[in-house]
Amino acid sequence: MLHTIVPLEVVFSNKYDDLPNQQLIKVDGVEMLVEPSGFAEAKIVRVLSTDPAHYLNTKFQPGSNLKIINKN
Amino acid sequence: MEEIFTNKAHNAASTQPKEKKDKPRKNKNDNNKPDSKIETLQQLGQMEIPNSESNIHCLTIIGQVEGHIVLPPQNKTTKYEHIIPQLVAIEQDKKIEGVLIILNTVGGDVEAGLAIAEMIATMDKPTVSLILGGGHSIGGPIGVAADYSFIAPTASMTIHPIRLSGLVIGVPQTYEYLDKMQDRVVKFIVKHSKISEEKYRELMSRTGELARDIGTILVGEDAVKYGLIDEVGGLSDALKKLKSLIEERKRQNIE
Structure with a gap:
């Protein structure tokens, strides 16, 4: 059940159907939401950490790209 | 960009030619990773990023509080499956001494909001909340759950x-069910703030303030006036309060 000031028709509208292909990953112990950007690369969308220091880490700035390395 | 960087480094080196022994080593380290610095420059428009270790963690609750139902992608959400484990981790980590909860939320799932609020309220570590922008609907219980609350x-x-x-899957939406849901929210707020139940219910059912609904909008000082929030303030006030709560807790532990 929702208790919000946003009208429910806005919350549940189907106007925006371009589902972003985002994934939750953990890099060096920091959880973040990423989306694919080119070959074997992922762009950081959002950092999900409560440690303020993680947000100052230049590697984890939203918008920067991470290389995806397959460990197998 | 690279030129700007190297010039600056050169200037810094030439103005201070004679330094302690560790100075050249420091410069060398800088030169070893110019790439990351340039990247920083491109993304933030500034050179220096301070490195710090914080004993205070910050929990941001933004957009919709997402709970039992996954919301469509146009909603910016804070998910309870992210927040709850984070709170557990903060409570357990010995290095973390306090939490600052930043709220800018439009509300969301009742049970997710109450779950987060209960987690914050029952934490042993000092908590301070700061409402910026908005702390609407179910954001209210989360805002008042902290040991001390601020509103911008x-x-x-x-x-x-x-x-x-409200959307309830498979449950008949009887008046009683809604009333019980409402009671849970009101009871929590009354228990964790200075507002009385009568006053809160009166504000909740006031007419003429909201265009589409009954209720009240409290801006900054109003929320403090009714006893819902402890103080009007900003980031430095909230941090100062949190630090003093941390000191107080340390003293109590020694005694």
Whole structure:
């Protein structure tokens, strides 16, 4: 059940159907939401950490790209 | 960009030619990773990023509080499956001494909001909340759950009843069910703030303030006046309060 000031028709509208292909990953112990950007690369969308220091880490700035390395 | 960087490094080196022995080593380290610095420059428009270790962690609750139902992608959400483990981790980590909860939320799932609020309220470590922008609907219980709460002068809180149009899957939406849901929210707020139940219910059912609904919008000082929030303030006030709560807790542990 929702208790919000946003009208429910806005919350549940189907106007925006371009589902972003985002994934939750953990890099060096920091959880973040990423989306694919080119070959074997992922762009950081959002950092999900409560440690303020993680947000100052230049590697984890939203918008920067991470290389995806397959460990197998 | 690279030129700017190297010039600056060169200037810094030439103005201070004679330094301690560790100085050249420091410069060398800088030169070893110019790439990351340039990247920083491109993305933030500034050179220096301070490195710090913080004993205070910060929990941001933004957009919709997402709970039992996954919301469509146009909603910016804070998910309870992210927040709850984070709170557990903060409570357990010995290095973390306090939590600052930053709220800018439009409300969301009742049970997710109450779950987060209960987690914050039952934490042993000092907690301070700061409402910026908005702390509406179910953001209210989360805002008052902390040991001490702040609201920015321009921030607002909307107090209104849980609507009949709420989505409950497989449960008949009887009046009683809604009423019970509402009671859980009101009881939590009354227990964790200085507002009385009568006053809160009166604000909740006031007419003429909201265009589409009954209820009240409290801006900054109003929320403090009614006893819902402890103080009007900003980031430095909230951090100062949190630090003093941390000191107080340390003293109590020694005694």
